[in-house]
Amino acid sequence: MSTNGTKPPVIGTHNGHFHADEALAVHLLRLLPTYRDSSLIRTRDLDLLKTCDVVVDVGAVHDHDILRYDHHQREFNTTFPGSHTKLSSAGLVWMHQGHRILAEAAGIKEGTPDNALLYQKLYDDFIEAFDANDNGIANYDSKALASAGIEKKFSDRGFSIASVVNRFNSAPVKDTKAVDQSSGQGEEDARFLRASAFIGEQFDLELSDKAINWLPARALIAQAFANRMDYDAQGRILVIPQQADGGAPWADHLYTLERENGCEGQVLYVLFAENGEKDSKWRIRAVSVASDSFENRKGLPEQWRGVRDEELSKVSGVEGGVFVHAGGFIGGNKSFEGALEMARRSVEG
Template sequence: MIVTHSGRFHADEVFALAMLKFLPEFKDQEVLRTREADDIEQAEIVLDVGGDYNHEKKRYDHHQNSFTEQRTNGIPFATAGIIWRHYAESIFKQMGLEADNEIQFAVKWLDAKLIEDLDAVDNGLYSDDPRPSVSLLVAMMNESSDEPEKQQAAFDKAVNFASDVLKNFIQAAINQAQVVTELEAKLDTLENGIWVLDSKAPFKDFIQNRPEIQRVVYPRNEEQFGVYCNGKENHLPERFRGLREGELSKVSGLEDTVFCHKSGFMAVTLSKESALFLAKSV
């Protein structure tokens, strides 16, 4: 039996439960929403309630003063992040990812894209932030009524929603991770901060923590090549920004430019040579 708390639900424990349901050992387990100590004691796994964190005993609460763990970026763990930390590798293996470096990349990618935000909201870091978020969407799925049956139905609907969201994120993480080895093999084309790719691949997340890669030249499709800049400090020069076709060709001296974004973070040309020229421009 899996136990989590009764009353209003939050994205934290909803997503934690949805994660566990990807694994065969938890998929068909009964879920009980309660705060009763006897029920918590008898549960096989406890989420977000009970005042205890002990992985060996499968107790995963984070509200007690004794729990102070946080990520290297300062975002503290909540139950979603704790469950992800302990079970993410198993989830990806269950979904067919095998290589260790790909799994590690996927785990970190999804944590940064989704889980750490759930944890931050649950720990009150964004309590005054008016932005819509996944946490807000889940919170709004609570019933206004206090009737237990209606709230249970709302909770079940929220878990299904979280499962669908996670499934899409997991597949995206797998897609990203499966090109890691391929992209690592292409790093030998990096020269003076310019990385030239000979095929289209999802490289943007791959380069985020690689400051040695300043700009990337890559094929966008069969007719166009792109320049992508890794960080604001590497954006293309002001003289190119916001210009299109004839105007950009006049300023650059090229004949096959398409446009440069007004912020300078990317540009498009019709040839690899022209894209490389823009990428090398200062």
């Protein structure tokens, strides 16, 4: 029962083989107080679906006014504002309910800039991929890749959240107490609930990280960006102010700030302390060419890579060397001054 003594609303979706989008859509709805205690009906019976208060991924109707969120109808071409990706049930629920979800689940008031920013950020970084996957939209044009002679180095199909959710379709149900024995599809429903709980946890972690870490870091990185000329006349070194918990999530904010200021690709290295202690070691991190790339704008010098401690100090000519990764993307020094000197020598090297 709901907190006011009335019967909770019922969520409906289809039975049979399930996908990541409706598993996420159901979780998103349950983040709202209205649906927190809702029961779930999984069916394709249209008469039974009519008894549900909200329906996702089935029913051939998209109408927010009557809480119907299906995307399979022939005429459906709705996209998220600013996106070209056709929505799935997950994207539909987020588009219509996302602002409220952020207010209820993260305490970020509707109508505020922070709410609007996270609403867009979570769609871009998390939910859009569900929409694309469910609608058969690939990251890249496969024909263009083939014509360019670009081939995959390995298969990553088993690595995606969609593939993990798909495994729940045939996963054994270990907790038989969770199975509704009155339903002929009790085990199937139990597997769906496990999938929804799994994918919901991933979303909750993403939301928590963005609200607690990413969002507050905006002002910090903006100030560091404004001060970058203090350390290098060409603005190639960004120093993040020392914090108790080490470095802040800086990459997304840096790319945005560069784009907004017309200096994309300018910053080559980011410096941050390992912790807030006075004698904290400092790290130097090469900036990637893009947020999802392993390629750096400029890696740390080749002769430093894979070298540690006194040997690193000797090779680099900078006292206090701790290490430089063999990949050249990160290194460390015992002091801020040492890390800064490593960065200065790297930008000129």
